[in-house]
Every structure is written in C-alpha cells, then in structure tokens.
Amino acid sequence: MARTEIRISGLGGQGVILSGYIIGRAAAIFDTNFATMTQSFGPEARGSACSCQVILSEERVLYPYIRKPQILVVMSQEAYDKFAPELADDGILLIDSDLVKINGRHGSAVTFGIPATRFAEELGRKIVLNIIMIGFFTAMTGIVKEDAAREAILQSIPKGTEELNLKAFKRGLEYGKELRAKGTSKTKAASKPSRPAAKGKAAKASP
Amino acid sequence: MTQTAQATNEHPMAEWLRMDRMPHIWCSTCGIGIVVTCFTEALKKSGIDPNTVAIVSGIGCTGRIAGYIRLDSFHTTHGRAIPFATGLKLGNPRLKVVVMSGDGDLVAIGGNHLIHAARRNMDITVICVNNFTYAMTGGQVGPTTPTTAYASTTPYGNYENPFNLPRLAASSGAVYVARWTALHLRRLTKSIGEALHKKGFSFIEVVTPCSTLYARKNRLGSGLDLMRFYHDSSEIEHHAELEKINIEFQKKIVVGKFVDEERPTFIDGYNARMKEVFGDKFKEYGEENGQN
C-alpha cells in the first residue's frame, strides 16, 4: 500500500473525528501500517462542516496533510459540497445516502451509498452512525483489516457500549459486503442510479 | 534599630533577621520594619517550626522583606508573589507560605492574582503593607492612594477611586481579613498569629507611614506625625460593614478583624471531589506530598 489519503467529513457532533481516529488506530496499532491523522480545530470542529484527515502508508508519513484524497467519507450535505471537489479522479466516495444528495460526477471516482442514518435509528441510537460508516468503509475499501477495525473500535468507545457499537460496525460491514457481492466492484458505473448497489436516496439522485 | 544593636551585643531580632544584610534599605520612620517585627513576634509565639515557613515577596520597598527575614525566602517579580506562593504551597503543602508585599505590587499589577487566590481559598497568608504609594519608584499614585492625595504622577491630586482592600479580599473569598495600622503593634501581632494558624486564604492590610514620599508630597509632616494621626483617627470596629470602611484622605481609618470564617481550601476541595469520584483508589494530596 502506497500512501492513501482519506478524508472523513460531516457535521460537528457526528463523531467524525472519532471515525478518523479509529481508522488510524486500526492501521497503526492493530495492523502494521503507518497512520497519521490530523484534524480541523476551532469553530470549524464544533459546528457545520467538520472533517479529519487520515493518511495510511507502508512507510512513515512525511507530508502531514492530504491533498487529493483517494477516499472521501461524507456524512452531511455541507461536507459533500465542500470536500467532494477535492476527491482524486480514481477515488472512492462513501456517503450516508440518507443525508447526502449527489449532485455531480467526480472524475472517475466511484460512489457507494449506505442508508446509515436509517440503520442507526434501527439500532436505537443515532449516535452510532459513524461506526456504521466505519464498517462500510472497511468493507468497501479493504484498507484496514476487519479485526483491526473491530479492535480499534472496542478500544476507542466508552465502556458499556461495546455491544451496540459492534452491532453498528457489523451492520455497515455486512451492507458493504452485500453490495460488493452483488457485483458492484469499484467501477465508474457504481455511481449510476440504475445499479443495484445504489439503494440509497442519494445514489438515486445522482446523474 | 542600630542603636539598640550597639547598646547590647546582639540585636534582639538577630535570630530572625539576616544580620549580614544590615543596614536595610528602608527610610527612617518607614513602617515596613514594624510589620517585620510584628511578623517575627507572631511567628515566635505561634509555635510553628520556622524551618517550614517560606516568605514570598514581589517588588517594591515591601518586596525587600524577603531579603531581610531569615527564613526560606523568595524575592520574585513585580506582582507575582501570590502565584509563586501558590506553586510553593501546592508543591509542598507542609510549608507555611506567607506573602508580604506592598499595595502596588499586590493590588495593582498583582490584583488579579490576589482575587483568584482568595476565591480558591489558597492556604496562604498575605500581608499587604499599604503606604498609599509606589515608594521604590519615587511616589507615584497607586490603587490605594486616597482621592485628592498628591503623588508624583498626580501632581494636581488623585482623581481616581482607591480600592477598599478588606472589602476586596472578603468579597473575593478570603476566610480571614483584618486591617491595622503600624501603630497597632500588639493587635497586629495577634492578628498575624491568627492568620498564620488560619487554614485558607488570610489577608491583613497594614496601613503604614511613608514619610519620605507620601507624607512629604501631601504635607503630612514626619513619620511621627503620621503615627499620631493613626492614633487620633483610627477606630477599632471588628466585623465592621465592609462597604463603609473606605479610606478617605486624612479621614477616619476603621481597623479591626472583619472576617474570620471557615471554608474548604483549594486542596480540601480537590481531595473531596476526587474521593467522591475515585473512592479509595484516590490517595489524598497533602503534607506527605512535600518532597525534598
């Protein structure tokens, strides 16, 4: 794995930073990669569009910021509008299709949607949205190992919430796996509304 | 002082002073020496091991006290004696920490530290020598200079309102507050003794003569005249209503002990809270944390 740049984005309070932390931790502590996470601070981290950056690499990360993320995880429309344009041409866009409406094509990037908000509500706690997204991320990118992600989640969440969070992770992971099993590999076509993978609202709306 | 030393072989306070630093820099009839005497008397009577007492001073005439009293003593920067003392006390709770400094040092440049140490009920004693002026720098107006009084930077008379120090200290949370003048030797000594034994933030204002600058600029006569004025114009009123004890130029000075109450100190509060949270796992922070 060469250098992979990832941006996780959404609203303040959605657990955006924690998602980046868990992905980085999974790679750097429970796997054998180098990971560098940086985050936006100040008012930006407290309201509206909030994001963090994770760089995964086989070698030590030197340049600390991302420039053209290969993976963009989006959990709010505002974050989508703000960050989608920077996505690398061959990148992967992962969205919560309940919250994000795709309104453009992003080079040859592929988009995968998951109704994560609905899943979170089904699990009884909207707060696990970010963990569902991590499960989805793990399935769709394969960049962190399942076990590493699971371990990183367990080590990063409040005690007593393990079961809920593991369920959330599993929900995201399995949805992603199903999507892939249905033949939706990382192709341009994945973002087309006609594909079976595009179950979410957002994907339906994409051009 | 020096005359006494000549008359007997040893200065009666030799044990408490750095005699190798005498003569001191204070002017004749200055009130700071009186405060030093009262403090050492009080300390002697207190039964406190002097080796555990630390003096912290800031800058100014009174700031030099730390240099003359033979105890562990720290002469710090202007205004910062209280935060230095805070670190000293928290670093080694076994120490009895006393701040002695002037009105400009403690109340102007260091005013924020004074109110916050009082608010926290930091377990230290603060003795504020109030001579109504910045004496070391030549008699400028200060935060306690009475309105209309002359100073080198108020050549037409002071047009600001001074602080009422006991009220400031009390409303900030001090658990012991008193005011005396340099004339009230016995009462001041007793008061310092009480303050030393008081757990928490104790504050004593001592109104002292500065004949060289304050008295001269205001044509108040000699140091003796100022002592006479204290004699004639001070009124003892314990637990006086603090809003009524402002010091106005050459008017009545209300003295006495105004506040003497109990409240948990900073360390008490910390220990209580942590015990609540961590139970027996928490080891209390206290005297055994005094290292070295």
Next chain:
Amino acid sequence: MVPTDPQGVLTGAHFLDGDYACAEGAMAAGCRFFGGYPITPSTEVAERITQRFPMMNGIFIQMEDEMASMNAVLGAAWAGKKSMTCTSGPGFSLMMENLGLGVMLETPCVVVNVQRGGPSTGLPTLPGQADMMQARWGSHGDYEIIALSPNSPQESFDLMVDCFNLSERYRVPVLFMMDECVGHMTERVVIPSAENILVEERRYTADPPDKHLPYKADENLVPPMTPTGKGYRFHVTGLTHDERGYPVINADAQNKIVRRLVEKIRKNAADIIMLEEEQVAGADVVVLSYGISSRVVIPAVEKARSQGVKVGTMRLITVWPFPEERIREIAANVNSLVMVELNLGQVFLEMDRCARGQCKTFLVPHCGGWVHDPEDIYNVLMEAAK
C-alpha cells in the same frame, strides 16, 4: 540517572496526538505539578494531565493567566516538584518576564509552546514556527536557554523526558517548541516501561545549612539546589546576586552571574545538543530544518537526489543552544546551506551567522498556517546546488 516512577508511565503502543504524547512524556519524566491557562492549540496537554494526575499524586491548577502559571511553576519547582506549563504564542509572550525569573533563580522546569501562527492572535488553530527567536531572546537581559523541537508525537513523548532531564541537570527552564501540526497530529506512540525511562533526579546540596551557599556552582557551572523547608533559611532573588543569593547591585556581581548563566549552557553545549544528520559527508547542499518542517523536507530532498544533487540533511532536535561549531564545520565543506522553517527567517539568521561567508545560504520561508510545499523546497535546493 535512575528509572522513573512507574505511576506516571502508560507503557504500551498508543495512537496519540503530539499534545497528548507531550503530556505522557511529562508524566513519565516524573512531572507532578502543572500550572497553566487554556490556549489553543496547546490545551490538550493540560487536559490529558488533568485526567491522569489524580491517580499519580500529581497536582494541577488552572491559573488566572500565563504570568501566574509561569510563577506557580517556579514556586512548585522550589517546593521540590518537577513542574511544567504549556501554552501557545500569546501566552508564551505573557510568560517571558517570569521565564527570566526562572533563569535567574536557576529553576528547573519545562515550558511547552505549541506554536501557532502570529503575530498577536494570528492563527490559533494552524501551525507556525515563528516563536523561535522569542524562545531564544524573549525575556529581557542576557541569558542562554535550552529549546528542543519534536517532529512527531513519538518524539513529543521522548523529548519531554529529555526536557525534564536537561532542566534538572542545568537548572534552567527548558522550552519545548512544538508546532500545531505536530501537536495535533495523531500517530503511533510507543511508551517504554518505567525501568527503561531514565530520569535525572534533583540534585540537592550536600552542605549543612551553616556552610551552604545557594549559588556556589560546581565544576559544570551549575549549583546544586537548596531544599525549601529544611532549615537552610536561604534567600533567592531575581535581582543580581552573589553566591549567598543576596542582591548585589554592581557591575562585578552582574558580570559574574550573567557570565555563569550563559557559560553553563555554552560550555555544556555538546551534552545538550541533539542533531540528526543524514548524508552530510560529501554533500554539496545541506538542508537544515526542525519540527514538522523536517518531515516535509524529505520528499524534496529525495527528488533533488534523484536529479543527481548531493543533498545532506540536518535536523535540529535541540534548536537552542544552536550547534554553532558543527554548522561552521559543514559550511566549510559545502556549496550551500538551506534553512526550511515556518517563518520568514529566524533560525536562518543563526545558520547564516555561523556559515560566516564560507558558503552560500538560502532560506525557504513560509509565514505559517500550513506547511511548506515540498516543491518549493525542491526548487530552492536546485538553486542552491548551482
């Protein structure tokens, strides 16, 4: 040196940002007093300390401002604690007067500055390296100081232990000059076991109180500390003083004390200075950097090397005292020295001074708020190689 108190050591592999790692390094080094005031981007250091201090008998106080913080740190150090504070630009400015008191009283302590963009409020959430000259000269008067600069969270941990050790060894406040980028960067940090973390214990005088002179220096020009509360009845002052600690207001006393304060650092510079050099021998161009800039430099260096340019690198882990001798040596053997830093030329001035016309000098400037584009560094390297 002795193995540290295990209570403060969180042995294991962690995913920590530079600020948290800094706090862990401090606790591992034996720091048990923290006085501070919140300021972005350094506050996480204090937050981590407050979470962990109660279980290791440490004491934290949030002071009313940075002047108070600095003084509380000095007071606690004199009370026997290993103590520290942490701040950023504006707070660092407020600490300067009393940093000088720390220097004058020869007080071991550590001051962390997580540098953001300035001047004034500047860029609270974005990186800068523009307080470097303030670190060197920020308090009034002549003095020498020690300043270290980490380039990763791991090093933030490791160097904090060094900071405390150096401060004890030389009785001087040690400045830890992080930058926001390292402070807010999360990476793998491995914390060794307590027996593998060696710490310098405070060296107290062996003399009895009646024979003791608080500022009588040893052969290293460092006086052993006087313990408070042990009957020494000693005096210390920010005024110019003699070996007794008594104020002496004349040029002779000034000459003695100021020279010693300066010389104790300069003469021990070899022990204090930590550098990381790579391919310096035979290089035509040597590029200097510190903190986050030292990471951003590498892609540029690699690219220049691929173009056949012989580039060496020197990373200043210790920035102050500056490695004068080494720079002079290198300057005699290269075409150019290049400095990469997030300011418009601060440590560059020292590099340029030490080069003394022996070679060309170049600066790759940046006003802060981000890190350099490696391409800009590359362009200067190619220019420097001409």
